[in-house]
Amino acid sequence: MTETEWLISQDPGLMLEHHRGEASRPKLRLFAVACCRRIWHLLEDERSRNAIEVVERFADGLCGDDELRSAAEQAGEAAEAAHWENRAGPIQTAAEAAAMASSEVLSSDLTMRLVETVAEAVGDQATDEDWEATWTTPGKTNEERWAAEQAIYKNAEAREKGRQADLLRCIFGNPFRPTTIDPAWLSPTVVALAQTIYDDRDFDRMPELADAPKKAGCHDADILDHCRQSGLHVRGCWVVDLIHRRS
Ligand SMILES: [Zn+2]
Structure with missing residues (x-):
């Protein structure tokens, strides 16, 4: 593949x-x-x-x-x-x-x-x-x-x-292009938001997760694009995991 x-x-x-x-x-x-x-x-x-x-x-x-x-x-x-x-x-x-x-x-x-x-x-x-x-x-x-x-x-x-x-x-995610996250993007706001989304299964808030790291200087298109995709995010979502499991 x-x-x-x-x-x-x-x-x-x-x-x-x-x-x-x-x-x-x-x-x-x-x-x-x-x-x-x-x-x-x-x-x-x-x-x-x-x-x-x-x-x-x-x-x-x-x-x-x-x-x-x-x-x-x-x-x-x-x-x-x-x-x-x-x-x-x-x-x-x-x-x-x-x-x-x-x-x-x-x-x-x-x-x-x-x-x-x-x-x-x-x-x-x-x-x-x-x-x-x-x-x-x-x-x-x-x-x-x-x-x-x-x-x-x-x-x-x-x-x-x-x-x-x-x-x-x-x-x-995309196994052909593993993404790492810069710790500098992990502001308390970003980490708290990822945790809330995970705990509450409130994946409708994923676009907010795109805005917060962007403000912290994240321009990784894979991360931002994935957050902006509406509809189908679940527990285990690679972006949420990347953020809150590293916090
Ligand atoms: Zn996802």
């Missing part, structure tokens, strides 16, 4: 493959959390949701192996229960994703399976939502209905993978 391909890729699997072995474990955990938070509404079992919250604390060093192991067991039981309760479809698939995210060892391979599983849950949900229109609108053959359902699934899956690729860029 080239730098240009990384910057525009819509394929999280290829990006993870490129980053294999280089992704820090906490970052990989936070990526898994971010993917699962996108399907929070499908995580109906409290054990699945709890597992994601524990994984996040684990990534931040706020809990240990025992708590993670216990949460993973519970998430596994939740996924199994969804299976035995015959909750086929997005609910079961989402529960499986949460169980993967909380696995004791989150390898690159498992993370690749996780992104596929989350995208599958989103695709399943889209076909469920459109089921009536797809299958009851008169004047269509079964082949046409099946093709329409497949198209709905593929579109939803591809959109989700595109968002996952954005999450990878938010969390890992």
Whole structure:
């Protein structure tokens, strides 16, 4: 994968493959959390949701192996229960994703399976939502209905993978051009703002984070441009980490 391909890729699997072995474990955990938070509404079992919250604390060093192991067991039981309760479809698939995210060892391979599983849950949900229109609108053959359902699934899956690729860029930055931060840019205001954004998950304030270092003399285009991108920042965002983990 080239730098240009990384910057525009819509394929999280290829990006993870490129980053294999280089992704820090906490970052990989936070990526898994971010993917699962996108399907929070499908995580109906409290054990699945709890597992994601524990994984996040684990990534931040706020809990240990025992708590993670216990949460993973519970998430596994939740996924199994969804299976035995015959909750086929997005609910079961989402529960499986949460169980993967909380696995004791989150390898690159498992993370690749996780992104596929989350995208599958989103695709399943889209076909469920459109089921009536797809299958009851008169004047269509079964082949046409099946093709329409497949198209709905593929579109939803591809959109989700595109968002996952954005999450990878938010969390890992540009691996072809690692950025360092000049301590002179880290004024108390900048550090406090980064901490607040992280603690409150208030990523709408990211543009403010661009303004503050700029006033302190930062003209690094990668940092400033990333802060100004609206929409998709999450815990693990490389700019926020660069600032508040060095403070
Ligand atoms: Zn970001």
